[in-house]
Amino acid sequence: MVTISECEQRTDVQLVSLSIENQEYYYCLMKRYEIPLMNYVRKLSGMNRSDAEDVLQEIFILTYQNLNDYDRQFKFSSWIYRIAHNQTVSMLRKKTKNYQDISWDEHDLDQLVQSDFDIEQSLFQKMDYHNLLQNIDTLPLKYKEVLLLKFIEGKGYQEISDILRKPMGTIGTLINRAKKRLLQEIEKTQSRLKND
Amino acid sequence: MTNISKKTLEKIKNERIHPKPRWYFLTRNYFFWLMFALTTLLGSIAFGMILFITTNLDWDIYQYLGLSLPEAVIVSLPYLWIALLIFFLFITYYNFIHTRRGYRYRFIFIFLISLLISVLLGFGFYQYGWTETMERELRARIPGYQHLVYTGENQWMHPEKGLLSGTIKEIDPEKKSLQLKDYQGTEWTIDINQAMIRGNMLLVENMDIKIIGQQLSENIFEAVEIRIPRGFQMGRGRRQ
Numbered sequence: 001m002v003t004i005s006e007c008e009q010r011t012d013v014q015l016v017s018l019s020i021e022n023q024e025y026y027y028c029l030m031k032r033y034e035i036p037l038m039n040y041v042r043k044l045s046g047m048n049r050s051d052a053e054d055v056l057q058e059i060f061i062l063t064y065q066n067l068n069d070y071d072r073q074f075k076f077s078s079w080i081y082r083i084a085h086n087q088t089v090s091m092l093r094k095k096t097k098n099y100q101d102i103s104w105d106e107h108d109l110d111q112l113v114q115s116d117f118d119i120e121q122s123l124f125q126k127m128d129y130h131n132l133l134q135n136i137d138t139l140p141l142k143y144k145e146v147l148l149l150k151f152i153e154g155k156g157y158q159e160i161s162d163i164l165r166k167p168m169g170t171i172g173t174l175i176n177r178a179k180k181r182l183l184q185e186i187e188k189t190q191s192r193l194k195n196d
Numbered sequence: 197m198t199n200i201s202k203k204t205l206e207k208i209k210n211e212r213i214h215p216k217p218r219w220y221f222l223t224r225n226y227f228f229w230l231m232f233a234l235t236t237l238l239g240s241i242a243f244g245m246i247l248f249i250t251t252n253l254d255w256d257i258y259q260y261l262g263l264s265l266p267e268a269v270i271v272s273l274p275y276l277w278i279a280l281l282i283f284f285l286f287i288t289y290y291n292f293i294h295t296r297r298g299y300r301y302r303f304i305f306i307f308l309i310s311l312l313i314s315v316l317l318g319f320g321f322y323q324y325g326w327t328e329t330m331e332r333e334l335r336a337r338i339p340g341y342q343h344l345v346y347t348g349e350n351q352w353m354h355p356e357k358g359l360l361s362g363t364i365k366e367i368d369p370e371k372k373s374l375q376l377k378d379y380q381g382t383e384w385t386i387d388i389n390q391a392m393i394r395g396n397m398l399l400v401e402n403m404d405i406k407i408i409g410q411q412l413s414e415n416i417f418e419a420v421e422i423r424i425p426r427g428f429q430m431g432r433g434r435r436q
Contacts, residue, residue, distance in 0.1 A: 020215055023208055030201035053200055060204040069221040165299040
């Protein structure tokens with residue numbers, strides 16, 4: 001079996017080429033993306049760990065089957081995130097249960113506040129973490145996914161465009177709308193809390 | 197956390213899962229490009245047909261039909277071909293965004309580029325007379341086509357309103373009359389004593405003409421003005 005140390009010096013693109021020839025190398029690619037993709041799947045879907053693991057396994061198998069479709073002019077991470085995104089959304093559409101095991105943590109919120117999330121930060125400070133993250137979860141998927149990719153996963157506009165297969169201009173518009181919508185949700189929650 | 201990577205690798209080995217071959221993906225990509233080209237071509241034909249039908253209509257005779265100009269426009273637009281053009285533009289867009297990098301472009305950009313290609317190619321088809329040939333073929337081969345598209349022939353088949361068109365079968369220079377067969381197959385005697393021929397062309401047998409005048413009796417028509425369809429002098433299928 002190929003060890004992780006053997007793969008450490010290799011780029012994603014090199015590992016893709018090696019994996020097509022020798023499936024052992026695919027282990028390194030999977031290992032490299034296991035944690036980020038697991039987090040992404042869980043945050044996007046709200047699935048519990050066990051369900052998310054099943055989805056992740058499907059993502060890895062699908063990625064492996066489609067390795068020859070990978071275009072080396074794209075970032076491999078964008079490509080595998082695209083597969084992960086599509087697979088998760090497809091699972092959500094088919095879902096028979098309502099996933100509510102929200103897997104956000106305080107680190108996510110720190111990332112959100114430190115990023116160029118230029119809406120009123122004072123608002124964040126007034127809210128506790130849990131409420132803010134709950135508000136993100138109430139957003140429609142199209143807003144939630146761009147917020148996640150931009151502010152939690154730290155992806156650039158071009159990468160988000162490649163992951164979601166939407167033009168960059170549309171991504172910019174969606175991010176702005178998502179921010180406004182989140183602000184509205186936060187204000188609603190705050191006024192509800194005050195009234196209570 | 198369970199070692200998903202290890203489990204997945206085992207599954208790949210046990211179930212003998214392999215990457216799909218490269219040709220499979222290339223074929224899929226080429227398929228979308230081929231469909232893109234095909235639907236653009238069909239869109240171009242649709243545009244060429246719109247161009248042919250609208251330019252072939254006479255826009256100065258609507259008053260004979262008892263219509264105002266806006267009414268004439270509404271009646272005359274080739275809705276079938278406009279609908280087909282829009283349909284093909286959407287299919288072209290669908291095919292383009294399914295190519296490798298097609299999604300990077302905005303809908304309006306793809307739509308306008310496809311429209312531009314359709315306009316340019318369609319204009320070429322029209323110029324070379326292909327749309328005229330196609331229109332004639334469709335009219336001859338597809339039952340009911342003439343009811344779907346309002347063309348010059350529909351426009352000029354109103355003898356009771358002073359509009360008639362058809363093909364010259366025989367010319368009698370002495371009596372200054374001619375025998376005309378209209379597009380529904382009816383034979384007419386046309387009195388051309390008072391007729392002004394637009395374009396100063398010589399009338400010949402088998403020439404298609406359009407006549408403004410007056411119906412005198414069941415099969416007799418008095419011509420005031422005779423028009424010759426554009427491009428006739430260059431031979432059928434060739435436009436000026």
